[in-house]
Amino acid sequence: MSDKKKTTSKNDVHLANNQRISTKRSLSTQSSTELNKTRSESTSKRQKSLLICVVCDADAHGYNFDAISCESCKAFFRRNALRPVQKLKCRRNDAHCDVRFNIKKRCRKCRLEKCTEKGLDH
Amino acid sequence: MSDKKKTTSKNDVHLANNQRISTKRSLSTQSSTELNKTRSESTSKRQKSLLICVVCDADAHGYNFDAISCESCKAFFRRNALRPVQKLKCRRNDAHCDVRFNIKKRCRKCRLEKCTEKGLDH
DNA sequence: GAAGCAGGTCACTAGGTCAC
DNA sequence: GTGACCTAGTGACCTGCTTC
Secondary structure (H helix, E strand, O other): OOOOOOOOHHHOEEEOOOOEEOOOOOOOOOOOOHHHOOOOOOOOOOOOOOEEOOOOOOEEOOEEOOEEOOHHHHHHHHHHOOOOHHHOOOOOOOOOOOOOOOOOOOOHHHHHHHHHHOOOOO | OOOOOOOOHHHEEEEOOOOEEEOOOOOOOOOHHHOOOOOOOOOOOOOOOOEEOOOOOOEEOOEEOOEEOOHHHHHHHHHHOOOOHHHOOOOOOOOOOOOOOOOOOOOHHHHHHHHHHOOOOO
16 A cells, blocks of 8 residues: 555646645655655645545545545545446446536546546556 | 535435434535535434425435435436426426325326425436 | 555445335 | 335545555
8 A cells, every 4th residue: 555656747736726746655766856745845734635636626635546536536446446447338428428526427437447547556 | 425425505404303404415516625524423323214305295314316305206206307397297287286295196297396496406 | 653545334325126 | 107125336434554
């Protein structure tokens, strides 16, 4: 667990308030510049709800599987990461369903694809 | 899903004893901030039979299709939600049939209309 | 010790099933 | 067609490990 961290610019934190900062945890590697945000840097108190999930835009409070993600996408990805995407069926057959948090019945296939696309890594 | 959490006023729980509490689950969407109801808040033990169906006044034990509804109205709505109401015929032609649980043959059209009116959402 | 995250747990509900 | 029961998916919260 833990450390996941890799930070790529792609991992700039997407704040709910539309700011962007890079807060990747320590991890790894990429340019260290991006990773700067240390825990303390990003203000000692983790801006708990200033982050937004890269998958569904819901409030997030940190990294899960190497990406800023919310509790529900984290759980979703945990359950489905190992499942072959092909086994899932898109609700609309066009594979571009909206999977944002405010959508009632989110397409599992599209949600899983978006997780992968956004860099969630199990 | 979840714990339910969010509470919208329309979703205040209608208790049999005439109390109201809000226990909405997350449903959807609203801002996640609202979702705070914790498990314990909504009383740890969901007051299983204190709820009454908004459609037919039968005992309910939680939300179905975004409204406090009983098992039978849930099944009814699931089967008929997508059916055009116009295709149904009111048993009395006045479209105000009593659809409470103690009525023997409930008018399908009026029952479906009441479901919609009470906010059941598929 | 504090903080962050992976994984576990469990209340809750949508949808399926089936006797009637 | 109805309604009771069952099952699987969801998401909030919890637990434990790791790092600082």
